[in-house]
Every structure is written in C-alpha cells, then in structure tokens.
Amino acid sequence: MPPSDAVALDNPVDRRPELILRSPTFAAITDAVAEPLEKPTPIGWWFFFLPAVGLLGLLGVAVSWLFWEGIGIWGLNVPVGWAWDITNFVFWVGIGHAGTLISAILFLLRQRWRTSINRAAEAMTIFAVMCALLFPGIHVGRVWVAYWMFPLPNQMGTWPNFRSPLLWDVFAVSVYGTVSALFWYVGLIPDLATMRDRSKTTVRRLVYGLFALGWRGSNRHWQHYESAYLLLAAMSTPLVLSVHSIVSMDFAVSQLPGWHTTIFPPYFVAGAIFSGFAMVITLMVICRTAFKLEHIITLRHFDYMAKVILLTGSMVGYAYGMEFFTAWYSGNPYEMFTFTNRALGPYAWAYWTMVSCNVFFPQVFWFRKARTSIPILFVMSILVNIGMWFERFVIIVTSLHRGFLPSSWGYFTPTIWDVSCLLGSFGLFFTMFCLFVRFVPMVATAEVKTVLPQADPHHVPKGAHAGFGAGQAEA
Amino acid sequence: MPSLPMVANLPKGPHYGALAEFATPHELYVACEKVRDAGYTRWDAHTPFPVHGLDRAMGMRRSPMPFIVLGMALIGAAGGFALQYWVHSIEYPLTISGKPTFAWPAYVPITFELGILFGALGAVFGMFGLNQLPMHWHPLFNSSPFEKVTDDRFFISIESWDPKFDAERTRQFLQGLGSRRVELVASE
Numbered sequence: 001m002p003p004s005d006a007v008a009l010d011n012p013v014d015r016r017p018e019l020i021l022r023s024p025t026f027a028a029i030t031d032a033v034a035e036p037l038e039k040p041t042p043i044g045w046w047f048f049f050l051p052a053v054g055l056l057g058l059l060g061v062a063v064s065w066l067f068w069e070g071i072g073i074w075g076l077n078v079p080v081g082w083a084w085d086i087t088n089f090v091f092w093v094g095i096g097h098a099g100t101l102i103s104a105i106l107f108l109l110r111q112r113w114r115t116s117i118n119r120a121a122e123a124m125t126i127f128a129v130m131c132a133l134l135f136p137g138i139h140v141g142r143v144w145v146a147y148w149m150f151p152l153p154n155q156m157g158t159w160p161n162f163r164s165p166l167l168w169d170v171f172a173v174s175v176y177g178t179v180s181a182l183f184w185y186v187g188l189i190p191d192l193a194t195m196r197d198r199s200k201t202t203v204r205r206l207v208y209g210l211f212a213l214g215w216r217g218s219n220r221h222w223q224h225y226e227s228a229y230l231l232l233a234a235m236s237t238p239l240v241l242s243v244h245s246i247v248s249m250d251f252a253v254s255q256l257p258g259w260h261t262t263i264f265p266p267y268f269v270a271g272a273i274f275s276g277f278a279m280v281i282t283l284m285v286i287c288r289t290a291f292k293l294e295h296i297i298t299l300r301h302f303d304y305m306a307k308v309i310l311l312t313g314s315m316v317g318y319a320y321g322m323e324f325f326t327a328w329y330s331g332n333p334y335e336m337f338t339f340t341n342r343a344l345g346p347y348a349w350a351y352w353t354m355v356s357c358n359v360f361f362p363q364v365f366w367f368r369k370a371r372t373s374i375p376i377l378f379v380m381s382i383l384v385n386i387g388m389w390f391e392r393f394v395i396i397v398t399s400l401h402r403g404f405l406p407s408s409w410g411y412f413t414p415t416i417w418d419v420s421c422l423l424g425s426f427g428l429f430f431t432m433f434c435l436f437v438r439f440v441p442m443v444a445t446a447e448v449k450t451v452l453p454q455a456d457p458h459h460v461p462k463g464a465h466a467g468f469g470a471g472q473a474e475a
Numbered sequence: 476m477p478s479l480p481m482v483a484n485l486p487k488g489p490h491y492g493a494l495a496e497f498a499t500p501h502e503l504y505v506a507c508e509k510v511r512d513a514g515y516t517r518w519d520a521h522t523p524f525p526v527h528g529l530d531r532a533m534g535m536r537r538s539p540m541p542f543i544v545l546g547m548a549l550i551g552a553a554g555g556f557a558l559q560y561w562v563h564s565i566e567y568p569l570t571i572s573g574k575p576t577f578a579w580p581a582y583v584p585i586t587f588e589l590g591i592l593f594g595a596l597g598a599v600f601g602m603f604g605l606n607q608l609p610m611h612w613h614p615l616f617n618s619s620p621f622e623k624v625t626d627d628r629f630f631i632s633i634e635s636w637d638p639k640f641d642a643e644r645t646r647q648f649l650q651g652l653g654s655r656r657v658e659l660v661a662s663e
C-alpha cells in the first residue's frame with residue numbers, strides 16, 4: 001500500500017518513513033525525471049522563459065548604458081557610495097548558500113532527504129553566484145580595468161592589496177563559484193549518462209554523451225567518484241561558511257558605525273542560509289507542480305526546509321536584537337545614533353519591512369499546518385526574500401547615509417537604472433534556471449535511487465523478509 | 476588494484492569479455508562475492524547508482540583520492556601564501572593604513588580559499604585521472620542491454636585477458652550465479 005503524504009509525515013515511530021512516496025521502481029524514478037526533458041517543450045515553460053529573457057535584455061541595456069555613461073546613472077551620491085549594487089551582490093551570494101548547505105553540509109550530516117532537491121539547489125547556487133559576480137564587476141566604474149582586482153602583472157607595475165577584505169572577497173566568491181560548478185558537474189555525470197542512454201536522436205546522444213564523458217557505471221569508478229564527492233562536500237562546507245564571513249568583513253573591517261561589529265560573520269551566514277532556503281522553496285514549489293514530481297519532492301521536504309527557515313530566521317532576529325544591545329552597551333554615541341536612526345529615522349520603513357519579513361512572519365512555521373501548506377510556503381518564501389534583500393539594503397544604506405558629519409548627511413533614492421539592474425539580475429537568474437530545467441535532469445536520479453529501500457544490497461524483496469518494503473521488487 | 480587499460484591499449488581478441496545481467500542490487504552483491512572468491516581479478520560491476528558495500532564484495536582496496544586532494548590543497552594553500560608574501564614583502568612593498576608589509580593574519584583568508592580551490596580541482600581531475608575519463612567509447616557500449624546500466628539494471632563484466640577467463644566456462648559460471656542473461660561482448 002503506497003503511503004500517502006499524511007501517513008509519511010505522521011508515522012516516524014514504528015519505522016523510518018520512506019523519503020520517496022508511492023514506492024517507485026528504479027526505472028520509474030528515471031522516467032519521472034527524464035521524461036519531461038524528452039517531451040516537446042510545454043507551453044507553460046515559455047510563460048516563464050520569455051519574461052525572463054525580456055528581463056535579461058533589460059539587464060543588457062542597463063549594463064551597456066552603465067558602461068557608456070558611468071555609475072552616475074545610479075542614484076549614488078556622496079554619503080551613499082554603495083547602495084543597490086552591493087545590496088544585490090550580497091543578496092545573490094546569500095541565495096547561493098542554501099544550495100551548498102543542501103549539497104555539502106546535509107550530505108556530511110547524512111540527511112538523505114537532500115537527494116530530492118540537491119541538484120536544483122546546486123543549480124540555483126551557480127546561477128545566483130553568476131548574478132552576484134556581476135555586481136562587483138560592474139560597480140567599479142572603469143570595467144575595462146576590472147582585471148586589476150586580480151594578481152596579474154599590469155601596465156602600472158602595481159599589485160592588489162591582499163590585506164584588504166575587498167580582495168579577499170574577490171577570491172572567496174570566485175573560488176566559491178568555481179567549486180560549486182565543479183561539485184554540480186561531478187554530481188551530474190551519472191545522470192547525463194542516463195540521458196545519453198535513453199536518447200532517441202543522434203543530437204541528444206552526442207550532446208549528452210559528450211558531457212557524460214563515457215560514464216559506464218563501473219563500480220571501480222563509483223569508488224573514486226564517491227570519494228571525490230565526499231571530499232568536495234567536506235571542502236565546500238568550510239568554504240561556504242568562509243565566503244559569507246568574508247563578504248561580511250567587507251563591512252565589519254571598516255570603521256563605520258553599523259558595519260564595524262564582530263557579530264557580522266555568523267549573522268551573515270545565518271541570513272544567507274535563511275534567504276537561500278526561501279529561494280529553494282520558491283523554485284521547488286513551481287518545479288514539482290510543473291514537472292509532476294510531488295512524490296519525489298514531498299511535503300516532508302518542505303516541512304524540513306521550513307524548519308531550517310524558522311531556525312535561521314530566529315538567529316537573524318537574535319542578531320537584530322543583539323546589534324541594538326551592543327550599540328547601547330558600547331556607550332558610543334555614534335553607534336547608538338546609527339541604530340536609533342535605523343529603526344526610527346528616514347529609512348524606518350525599510351527597517352520594519354525587514355524585521356516583519358524576516359522575524360515576525362516566519363513565526364508561522366511553528367505550526368506544522370503552515371510548514372506543509374504549499375500556498376503558505378510559497379508566499380512566505382517570497383516574503384523572506386524581500387526581507388533579506390531589505391536587510392542588506394538597511395545595513396548598507398542606513399549606515400552610510402548619516403555618518404559622523406551631519407553636514408554631509410544625505411538620502412539615497414534609486415533611479416530607473418538601479419531598478420533595471422536588480423530586475424535584470426532576476427532575468428539572468430530565471431533564464432538560466434529555465435534552461436536548466438529544460439535540458440538537465442533536475443533531480444539527482446542516481447542519488448534518489450540510493451534512498452529507495454530496494455537499493456540496499458541486503459534487501460530481499462520476495463518471501464523471507466515480508467513486511468518492511470515488501471512488494472517493492474522489480475519485475 | 477587492477478585498473479582498466481586505455482581503450483587504445485586493450486589486448487586484441489575477438490571478445491572484450493563476458494557481461495552478465497542482474498535484476499537487483501542483492502543479486503549483484505551476492506554474485507560479486509562469488510566472482511571475487513572464484514579468483515577473477517580483471518572484472519568489474521556496473522550499477523546505476525553506487526551500491527553500498529559493493530567495494531568490499533568485490534575485494535577492492537581503498538581509493539587514494541584523499542591523498543591526492545590533501546596534496547593539492549596543501550600546494551594551493553602554500554602557493555597562495557607565497558603569492559601574498561612575495562607581492563607585499565618583495566615585489567611591491569607598500570604601506571597601506573599603517574599595516575605591516577608582512578601582515579600574515581591578513582593572508583589567512585586567501586591562503587584558505589586557494590587551498591580549497593586546488594583541493595577541489597584535485598578531487599575532480601584526480602577522479603577523472605583514476606577513472607580514465609573521459610573515455611567516450613568503450614567496448615561495453617557494443618552491448619545493447621548495457622544501455623540500461625544507467626537506469627535499473629546491474630551488470631558484472633569479466634574481461635577476456637583475466638588469467639582465469641575462458642569464454643565458455645566463464646559464461647557458465649556467470650549463469651550459475653543467477654544472471655538472467657550472459658553475453659560475450661565484441662571488442663571492436
């Protein structure tokens with residue numbers, strides 16, 4: 001009897017609940033994931049893809065105009081020299097972190113439920129890092145000398161300053177992007193081989209075959225493969241924690257009240273995981289419905305992800321409170337002013353948007369009904385991402401706009417080009433994600449098969465061990 | 476550890492080897508133990524996903540991957556630190572915000588990141604090297620049932636240059652292990 005969603009959620013006591021519902025065979029998993037890639041493009045896909053490409057075009061226009069005219073086209077002014085550019089950068093890097101958490105940290109912790117969502121979450125990471133890398137690249141003003149950020153010999157005979165967190169950031173984010181892409185590709189190889197072996201056309205066979213590298217499922221290969229995968233997970237785990245810590249040091253190492261605080265590294269990492277899980281939920285709600293993967297990406301997965309959101313959201317809320325405590329306890333008038341100004345000053349609207357979306361609303365996830373309700377999850381995931389975008393905006397802009405010298409206080413208002421760059425980065429992200437779900441298996445089929453009961457070599461399907469997992473034998 | 480020779484260097488013969496098909500991980504596991512105990516050395520199992528414990532059932536040694544990765548990570552970290560030392564102490568010593576030229580604590584993040592980068596490259600390309608990938612053509616692809624190896628079928632292949640290989644006897648041996656289908660795979 002195939003367990004329903006409700007049974008699987010409510011019955012963890014008498015046996016370990018099955019992660020994949022409806023007790024599918026191995027072949028059924030392959031079919032469920034591969035068939036959407038083999039059918040003609042569904043109409044619905046175009047409803048996502050075309051607007052995304054439109055926004056990507058907007059990004060192209062905005063970035064071209066930026067290169068031509070300079071960063072004066074944004075709303076930057078003298079006290080506020082960083083605004084949406086760096087807000088978007090930190091926002092997108094943070095989104096990426098949930099993918100690595102799922103693929104690496106949950107792998108090391110043997111959380112086997114991750115197998116249903118890790119492929120898509122890792123893809124999300126790579127596309128989010130692409131969006132993130134865009135902003136530091138274009139915000140430098142003279143992009144044609146952006147290579148001065150790298151330790152390359154240049155025409156001035158100068159070298160970058162390795163003692164600056166901004167340079168650490170260049171290395172951290174580019175290493176993160178590279179390692180995430182490698183990790184993702186290694187995970188993909190067996191599934192690309194599956195696609196190769198199923199192909200009906202020569203073109204598909206050649207293209208999937210090219211990237212599958214001639215994988216033939218050899219156990220002598222699996223041994224090195226699994227070892228490499230484990231090691232990549234073990235290295236990605238400290239990497240992901242280091243990346244957002246270093247991003248936070250872009251601020252924390254400066255002397256500005258509102259930035260100069262030691263709580264930033266753990267607070268940024270928690271916030272990154274918080275926003276990233278929200279984005280995973282947004283994407284998975286759409287994908288599981290669109291590709292009919294409800295039995296692979298189950299309500300249990302959403303239940304777990306909502307718990308992670310509740311936990312990390314509470315950590316972020318704690319950090320918000322602790323920032324105020326530290327400001328008061330420091331006795332430093334500049335520090336105290338910055339935080340009073342943050343909550344009650346001209347940007348109070350942004351501050352309270354952030355607190356509502358990140359701390360107040362996620363409390364609904366104390367209730368299982370909310371954690372397993374697709375509409376609530378979807379709305380909450382979007383609210384959390386709005387809140388986390390505002391968090392970076394609040395940290396950056398409210399700290400800058402009223403500094404030590406009241407005569408140079410100011411106010412940042414975005415221009416149409418700020419908005420275009422932000423919307424355009426979403427265009428880039430969703431264009432890439434649409435192409436991903438159309439051409440690449442979006443669930444790690446080889447890994448999902450390993451969590452089925454019949455994948456255990458000691459699982460005897462017929463006769464002797466009737467009971468657990470009985471009747472799941474293949475033909 | 477027997478490793479597959481490069482395709483170009485495969486010994487010539489009418490057959491690459493014998494290929495036996497199994498339906499479940501359990502059947503494959505039991506069969507692998509018997510192939511191991513029968514003394515075959517140049518053979519392999521093929522599965523759609525890694526089967527837990529199969530390494531032991533096949534009598535395989537541990538993977539040397541961790542040493543490759545550790546070595547590469549140390550090279551990356553040492554290189555990263557040396558780069559920063561060379562830039563700030565030798566090539567371009569410049570005082571910025573009063574920081575010392577040899578400010579080693581400030582070199583830690585980039586040293587760490589480059590260690591991870593090289594370790595990850597070592598993991599991926601080390602795995603490709605040990606597995607001799609990419610190898611886009613292989614004699615096993617001559618077998619059409621073998622296409623299911625990436626879906627839901629499990630295989631054992633015994634290569635024809637195994638000292639114990641004998642086309643007829645090996646075929647019977649594999650059939651005796653409960654294989655549903657044994658075939659001899661052409662080498663061309």
